[in-house]
Amino acid sequence: MMMNEVAQTESAAAGGRRIGDVILDLQNISLSFGGVKALTNISFNVREHEIRAIIGPNGAGKSSMLNVINGVYHPQEGRIVFHGEERKEMEPYMAASQNIARTFQNIALFKGMSVLDNIMTGRHMKMNCGLLSHVLYWGKAQREEIEHRKKVEEVIDFLEIQSIRKTPVGRLPYGLQKRVELARALAAEPSLLLLDEPMAGMNVEEKQDMCRFILDVNDQFGTTIVLIEHDMGVVMDISDRVVVLDYGKKIGDGTPDEVKSNPEVIAAYLGTAH
Amino acid sequence: MLYREAGQFKASYQEDAQIFPIRQDRIGFFALMAVVFLVVPFAASEYWLQAILIPVLIFSLAALGLNILTGYAGQLSLGSAAFMAVGAFATYNFMLRIDGIPFLVAMLLGGLCAAGVGILFGLPSLRIKGFYLAVATLAAQFFIVWALVKFPWFSNYSSSGVISAQTVNIFGYAFVTPQAKYLLTLAIVTVLALAAKNMVRSTTGRKWMAVRDMDVAAEVIGIRLMRTKLQAFAVSSFYCGVAGALYAYTYLGTVEPEGFNLDLSFKILFMIIIGGVGSILGSFLGSAFIVLLPIFLNVVLHSAVGAALPAGFGSSLELMIFGALIIFFLIVEPHGMARLWQIGKEKLRLWPFPH
Ligand SMILES: Nc1ncnc2c1ncn2[C@@H]1O[C@H](COP(=O)(O)OP(=O)(O)O)[C@@H](O)[C@H]1O
Ligand SMILES: [Mg+2]
Numbered sequence: 001m002m003m004n005e006v007a008q009t010e011s012a013a014a015g016g017r018r019i020g021d022v023i024l025d026l027q028n029i030s031l032s033f034g035g036v037k038a039l040t041n042i043s044f045n046v047r048e049h050e051i052r053a054i055i056g057p058n059g060a061g062k063s064s065m066l067n068v069i070n071g072v073y074h075p076q077e078g079r080i081v082f083h084g085e086e087r088k089e090m091e092p093y094m095a096a097s098q099n100i101a102r103t104f105q106n107i108a109l110f111k112g113m114s115v116l117d118n119i120m121t122g123r124h125m126k127m128n129c130g131l132l133s134h135v136l137y138w139g140k141a142q143r144e145e146i147e148h149r150k151k152v153e154e155v156i157d158f159l160e161i162q163s164i165r166k167t168p169v170g171r172l173p174y175g176l177q178k179r180v181e182l183a184r185a186l187a188a189e190p191s192l193l194l195l196d197e198p199m200a201g202m203n204v205e206e207k208q209d210m211c212r213f214i215l216d217v218n219d220q221f222g223t224t225i226v227l228i229e230h231d232m233g234v235v236m237d238i239s240d241r242v243v244v245l246d247y248g249k250k251i252g253d254g255t256p257d258e259v260k261s262n263p264e265v266i267a268a269y270l271g272t273a274h
Numbered sequence: 275m276l277y278r279e280a281g282q283f284k285a286s287y288q289e290d291a292q293i294f295p296i297r298q299d300r301i302g303f304f305a306l307m308a309v310v311f312l313v314v315p316f317a318a319s320e321y322w323l324q325a326i327l328i329p330v331l332i333f334s335l336a337a338l339g340l341n342i343l344t345g346y347a348g349q350l351s352l353g354s355a356a357f358m359a360v361g362a363f364a365t366y367n368f369m370l371r372i373d374g375i376p377f378l379v380a381m382l383l384g385g386l387c388a389a390g391v392g393i394l395f396g397l398p399s400l401r402i403k404g405f406y407l408a409v410a411t412l413a414a415q416f417f418i419v420w421a422l423v424k425f426p427w428f429s430n431y432s433s434s435g436v437i438s439a440q441t442v443n444i445f446g447y448a449f450v451t452p453q454a455k456y457l458l459t460l461a462i463v464t465v466l467a468l469a470a471k472n473m474v475r476s477t478t479g480r481k482w483m484a485v486r487d488m489d490v491a492a493e494v495i496g497i498r499l500m501r502t503k504l505q506a507f508a509v510s511s512f513y514c515g516v517a518g519a520l521y522a523y524t525y526l527g528t529v530e531p532e533g534f535n536l537d538l539s540f541k542i543l544f545m546i547i548i549g550g551v552g553s554i555l556g557s558f559l560g561s562a563f564i565v566l567l568p569i570f571l572n573v574v575l576h577s578a579v580g581a582a583l584p585a586g587f588g589s590s591l592e593l594m595i596f597g598a599l600i601i602f603f604l605i606v607e608p609h610g611m612a613r614l615w616q617i618g619k620e621k622l623r624l625w626p627f628p629h
Contacts, residue, residue, distance in 0.1 A: 072490070072493075072494065091493075092490070092493040093493050093494075093496050093497065093498055093499075095494060095496070096494065096495050096496025101494075101495070104491065108488045108490060109487075109488065109491070110483055110484050110486075110487035110488055110491070110492075111487045111488070112483055112486065112487050112552065113480070113484075113487065117480055117483070120477075120480060121477075121481070121483075121484050121492075121497075122495055124480065124495070124497065125495070125496045127477050129476070129477065130478075131473070131478050131505065131509070134472055134473050134478040135469045135472055136469075136472065137472035137475070137476060141476060142288065145476060145477075146286075146287045146288055146291070149287040149291070153287075184495070185495075188495065
């Protein structure tokens with residue numbers, strides 16, 4: 001166990017990644033839908049540059065947690081402090097301007113558009129031209145389009161999807177769609193990236209690729225990542241700290257090793273589902 | 275020359291993002307432009323220009339307007355004809371009440387009025403979707419036609435709301451012959467079609483499509499749903515409004531509010547279903563198809579069976595064929611004739627090798 005920890009810090013240091021201060025602090029979050037309590041009094045924090053996993057059985061409230069973080073759901077109780085400021089109101093579109101990007105558990109790509117257009121859309125916050133300059137598609141609008149296309153091509157190279165850039169996303173196999181969704185999120189150059197089961201339904205090889213991409217994003221761009229994942233092997237391998245939810249309650253929080261040896265977690269999650 | 279992409283390498287993203295990235299398409303487009311601008315006005319008869327080509331162009335513009343809203347931004351509307359009416363009547367009033375206003379300015383203002391009304395009637399789209407939104411746009415359809423009849427000011431107190439379009443003068447030239455009207459219509463429609471193409475290939479269009487395809491994801495990446503939907507309503511209604519102005523000024527000459535009824539809205543909807551939802555080319559194909567089908571049927575029926583058919587047979591047959599085609603396209607090829615054209619081109623790209 002000691003060995004393991006040492007190795008982990010070493011590899012982190014080698015990549016130039018240094019885990020920083022708390023950037024997102026969730027305090028006593030409760031969320032319910034009608035009578036259904038999705039989250040009950042949950043507190044945890046996320047540190048800059050870390051990979052923070054959320055695990056738990058189906059229906060535990062993991063996706064709801066991400067939806068709270070990026071403003072899709074509004075918790076009835078609790079405080080959220082992001083970059084030192086308490087959040088007063090939050091709507092989904094605000095997440096993007098706070099540099100929060102995400103992928104969805106059920107792929108939420110723009111089905112009628114090509115891979116390239118999907119990823120370009122992910123960059124729209126960084127593009128300033130308005131309707132009238134688009135009508136002309138000349139000068140500034142065209143320059144902007146090309147400049148951002150270059151950025152998007154970097155993402156495409158990074159995720160190794162060059163050969164499908166012109167393909168309508170609806171025609172792609174599931175695994176690639178997940179990758180394109182990650183590409184769309186990365187195109188926004190987020191500082192906080194929320195990934196909802198990015199490897200669900202993938203085969204071993206695809207999972208390995210996805211793991212590599214997530215680690216590379218974290219390592220090369222310093223992006224903070226909150227990750228929901230079912231595959232315990234993967235979670236224990238790549239995350240710095242893990243939160244465990246069960247029936248909307250937090251039952252564990254700590255390093256992978258701490259969580260692994262937590263008896264409540266073993267009973268609720270590891271024991272039953274796997 | 276074969277239709278091939280081979281050997282055409284894109285050296286820059288600019289080249290890759292052209293409207294027609296394949297050289298043969300580019301050549302084809304310019305050839306088509308040369309023909310419609312330089313040959314057709316002189317080769318086509320007055321009947322063809324006035325009764326076929328001008329309406330095809332005008333309906334293409336209206337269909338393009340609806341396609342922006344429905345095909346690109348995913349908001350269903352049954353109010354296209356009403357927005358055309360706003361364009362026509364607003365242009366008429368600008369021409370009437372502002373001395374010496376140039377036609378093109380009046381037309382643009384007319385389009386802007388339609389855009390404003392479009393935004394107003396687009397407001398329900400913030401709350402409702404699909405079928406229910408379509409029903410809400412029906413309100414626009416009925417309300418606008420009703421208002422134009424109810425308040426005679428709009429038609430300058432003419433009987434039953436009929437307006438007669440003033441002569442179009444641009445830089446001292448009066449557009450009275452079918453040739454001149456055709457060229458004017460063609461020029462306006464071409465410019466607006468290129469503008470639409472530019473919009474849909476830039477961030478504006480991508481936002482529309484994002485809202486159409488997955489609104490939650492669109493919002494999470496920072497797209498303001500309300501703004502984007504209302505913008506689509508505005509642009510769409512602007513296009514319909516200009517189409518309405520042309521409908522009055524270069525096609526019919528006199529129009530009345532009842533002429534912009536629900537039938538016309540449906541006709542425009544059918545144009546995009548048959549032509550291709552979410553396709554600029556499809557707007558033109560659908561319009562041409564729907565304008566030409568009755569004429570074609572008429573000719574075929576007459577040469578086949580002479581004058582022996584009962585009156586009304588042709589129009590019933592027309593309705594049946596429309597019905598069948600709409601069902602066919604809805605079920606088999608929701609992207610319409612434009613998609614068939616694209617499939618044809620993809621096949622041709624590989625021809626004569628099957629794979
Ligand atoms: N939009 C919603 N409306 C009603 N109930 C919801 C909604 N979203 C989530 N829930 C409920 O909240 C609970 C947690 O769901 P979820 O966050 O999706 O769990 P997980 O992602 O851990 O599988 C479930 O009981 C689910 O039914
Ligand atoms: Mg979930």
